[in-house]
Amino acid sequence: MSRSTFYDWRSTQRAPRCIKLPNGAVRIRRSDLDRWLCGLEE
Known part of the structure; x- marks a missing residue:
């Protein structure tokens, strides 16, 4: 994941x-x- 994507998500x-x-x-x-990762699986 790019840094910019991470900061956008934040x-x-x-x-x-x-x-x-x-x-x-x-x-x-x-x-x-x-x-957070477990929440993505649902």
Whole structure:
């Protein structure tokens, strides 16, 4: 997935929940990613 697609999905709340670190980096918890992926299967 391209970076721009991911950020578009974040802005429309279609991406998994993200954590923005103090240095500006974005991280996703494994549990949030797994939950998001399971939701796509349904």
